[in-house]
Amino acid sequence: MMDYSIGKGNYENWILGENNFSSLHLGKTETVMLLGNGYMGLRSANEEPYLSERRNLFINGTFNQADKNEVVELPNAADATRLDILIDGERFSLEFGETENYSKQLNIKDAELIRSFSWTSPEGKKLQFRFSRFVSFAHSHLIGMKMELKCLSGAVDVSIESGINAQMTNSGVQHFLEGDRRIWEDRFIQLVQTTTQSGIDFVHNTVHTLKLNDEEITAEANKYMERRKVWMSYKFRIEQGDNFELEKLTTVHTSRDKESDHEHYSLAEMQEQSLRELKDFDKKGYERLRESHRLAWQENVWDAYGFEVESENPDDQLAIHFSLYHLTAMTPAHDDRMGVGAKALSGEAYKGHSFWDTEIFILPFFIYSNPDTARSLLQYRYHGLPGARQKAAEQGYIGAMFPWEMAWPTDGEVTPEWGDIDIVTGERTKIWAGLIEHHLSADIAFAIYQYVNVTGDEEFLEQYGYVMVFETARFWASRFEWNEERERYEITDVIGPDEYKEHVSNNAFTNYMAYFNLMLAMRYAEKLEKENPELWKSLVRQGDHADWQSKAERLYLPEPRNEDLVLPQDDTYLELREIDLDKYKKQTKARTIYRDYNPEQINGIQVTKQADIILLFFLMEQTFLKDDPRFSKEAKRANFFYYEARTLHDSSLSLSTHAIAASEIGARELAYSLFRKTCEIDMGQNMHSSDDGIHAAAIGGIWKAAVFGFAGVRQTDGRLMINPRLPKEWGRMQFSIYWKGEPLRLDITKNMLKISAGSEKAVQVETAGNVHEFEHSIEITLTD
Structure with a gap:
């Protein structure tokens, strides 16, 4: 079980803790205690290995496609965190012997992982262990580790094997070619690996320092190499009362790093420079490096954001700290060619791909709190314009149709074709999102609009924003379908935010967002023509404005029902049959409805996966459409209660939006309950909720629910x-x-x-x- 009451004094509401070891529940702490700095994310697997562990290190932006039938994904890089420990010749594991006073903690304030316990071996030898680890926020390529061992009863012989293991895979898929390995000066280990398709070089370096009773020692060390692996084995004897320390510093560099990604790049030069850098770190030592890392977090994050809450529930303040920590750790503020994955850098799920999660759920925090990073994330989409244009052309449209799942900007659409099992047929289910979930293009236009309104960054508009808005508007204008009988344009055969409804027509969210995109393009075109006629001529084509206006005027925008002001989610939703959703509303695990129904059957039921209409109201009230009577306060309230009763929140995206909406309509008790559920998606006591990685959108949702919901902050046009x-x-x-x-x-x-x-x-x-x-x-x- 998780324990959030551990922090005391200056660390009150700063500590995520686990006080009992279980080899069946490793995934929870591996994920929620992730260490990262935006450049890399290191899953917090224990040093000693276990069968069910998931040992991951992801370097942002280093995508690779292992084979033609595989999906482009972030490769699981070589591991340097594993320590194989022998005590008196027997493998150390907490699955054997007796463990007391076990504690595994993420100190959010210092961004440090700490694990400690007393352990008695099956032979009766008692030892005190303490492990600590950080991924440096001061030096983006650095990982620091420390192991402290105290002998409490009788002398013991200790053996520790440690090095760099490049035998890692992504669920069995190997992304790397065999590379060079070498040990320099009997201390410095270097291993090179190169991705199979994208050709990205990784250079890993590591060094160990051993101390006994605070004095540096040279223990017996054997050097080893195997296929994709190089390590050293240290053997020594410690007497009762002795304190042994092993410090390990590791660096990772890639040819995709901005400083290396140029025509004069040399692998040999990167090897030499990175090794020289590690030697400099070695001279500074673990403690000095850890302190510079702690200060970097304090100055750049905690002092900058200063988010404090006085609550009857101390977990609320911890949840805010948790949100800010992970938003910082997951985001590549250093490189505008990189985005934020749906699982951040904490697991293999969703392959490291960026979804609409970024623009709607993560980006708002940075827009209001760190505009430079927000701009970088939007520039990532700008770099993806060629792929967006290609996708539009492949589907018979013009303009830019952004990939539903995006990896490296030039990769284009990378959504997998097949998904989970169909419970009825036993076949794989088709993933339609990459083909027909189109609202992302309008979501990006909204994000640009929100960013510029909050920051006033006109330079961004001229360099990046205008072209994205105009190109997405061209896409929508070509995407609309004319209904001769009804004399209107429609959008048919789509998936809206509610992914339980596939192949629907006139999804209200999609139609209104597309309408907003066209109206925004016309506004921006008029503004640009007045302020910068030369740029206007280069970006706006003859006939664009007339086409956008004609299409916008005749696009079908669903109307609320007269009797209850409920806005139809799509053409058929309100006519679908209703079932008792009570057991699914009370579920402790998402998507349990799939145990009883397959996607086709769910498509025919009035059930919603996640915020759809409620999200539409939230976004529209921030735009120039805020006074549209279809989005009145009365309509907002009516739609909230109608759709909340039918929404299972089977996506982590959903709860925060409903929390904001509940707060706005005065349902404060419900709003707080939904806020708490948002916090508990990853922080809750469900020990398997985060096995596959952090829920990045929900992390952003914690901040959104607090700032947009409880504080009521909003930009409105x-x-x-x-x-x-x-x-x-x-x-x-x-x-x-x-x-x-x-x-x-x-x-x-x-x-x-x-x-x-x-x-x-x-x-x-x-x-x-x-x-x-x-x-x-x-x-x-x-x-x-």
Whole structure:
């Protein structure tokens, strides 16, 4: 079981802990205690090996396709974390002997993994173990590890095998060619591996330092090499009361790193430079490197975001820290050619691919908290324009149709063709998303609009944003189908956000988002023509504006039902049969409905996988369509209760959106409950919920539910609105955001909103319908 009450003093609400070892539940802590810095993600497998472990190291952007029948994915790189330990000639494992005072912790504040316990061997030898590990935030290529061993009863002979193991696979798929291996100066180990298809070189280096009773020692060391593996074996004897330490520093570099990805790249030069770098790290030592890593997190993350919550439930503050930690660890802020995977860098699931999760669930945090990183993530989509144009052309359209799953920008569409089993037929199910889930292109246009409105970054628009919005608008204009009988354009045969409904027509989310995309393109074209006629001529084609306007005016936009204001999710949803969803609403594991129905049967039931119509309301209220009567407060409330009853939240994307919506309509108790469920997707006590990796969108959803829901922060067509709705459990929340390039500090209580500006520029904010303008700070009294 997980324990979140461990942190004390300065570490209160900063510690994720596990106090009992179980070899059946390794995946939970391997995932939620992931170590990462955006460049790489290291799954927190234990040092000693276990049968059910998943030992993963992913380097962002290093995609490879192992064979023509395999999917492009992030390859599982060589492992340097495993230690094979022998105590008096017997393999050390917690599955044998007796273990006391077991603790495995992720110290979120210091971004350090710590594991400690007392262990008595089957022969009665008692030892105290402590392992620590970090992935450096100060030096992006560095991994630091330390093992401390104290002999508590009688002398023991210890053997430790440690090195670099490139025999790793992705669920059996080998992505690397055999490379060079060498041990330098009897200490420094180097191993090279190269991906089979993409030809990316990886250079791994590692070095060990041994200490006995705080004095550095030279133990007996044997050197070994096998296929795709090189290591050293240390043997020594420790007496009762002795303290032994092994420090291990590892670096990883690839030819895809920006500093190496150029025409003059040399593998030999990267080997030499990376080895020289490791030698410099070795001189500094583990403790100095760990401290620089800790300071980097403090200065660049915790001091920058400063998110504090006063809650009756201390886990709420921990959840906020958890969200900020993983959002930072998963995001490649260093390279705009890279995106964020649906499982971040924490597992093989979804292959490291980027989905709409980024734009709708992860990007908002960076837009408001770290605009430079937000810009980088949007530029990743810009680099993917050639693949988006190719996909559109292959399907008979024009413009840019962005891949549903995106890897390296030039890879294009990488969605797998086949998925899980059909419970009725026993066959594999077809994955249709890559072919007919089209709303992503409009989601990206929305993200550009949101980013520019919050940041005021006009340079981004000119260099990257305009062309993406215009190209996606061209796609939609070519995608619409004319219905002669009804004299309107429609969008047929799609999947909306609710992926339990395949091959539907006029999914409201898709139609309205496509409409927004066209309207935004027309607005941007008019703006560009006035402000930069030369650029306008190069980006806007003759006839574009007329085509967009004609298509937008005649596109079918579903209307709410007169009797209850419910907006049809698609043409047939409200006519489908209803069943008792109670057991699925109470499920402890997602997608249990597939045990009773196959996809075709689910398609015929009024059941929704995840936020669809509710998400549409949330996005539209941030745009120039906010005053459309179809999105009125009354309609929002009616749709929320109708669809919440039919939504199983079988995607981790869903709960946070419903939490925001519940907060907005005044259902504060329900909003808080949904917020807590969002936090518990990964932090909860289900010890198998995160086996396949972190739920990246839900991590972003924790921040969104707090900031957009409880704090009521929103950009609405370029205006800053703050309408707090704290749940009864929260007495106060404080955090920082950026607005038009200026830092703002928000301090919210039940009765007061205080905003402090970081400069003397005038700031406008709307609260409860009233517009306030201030320079340094302002206090606004809140009424419930």
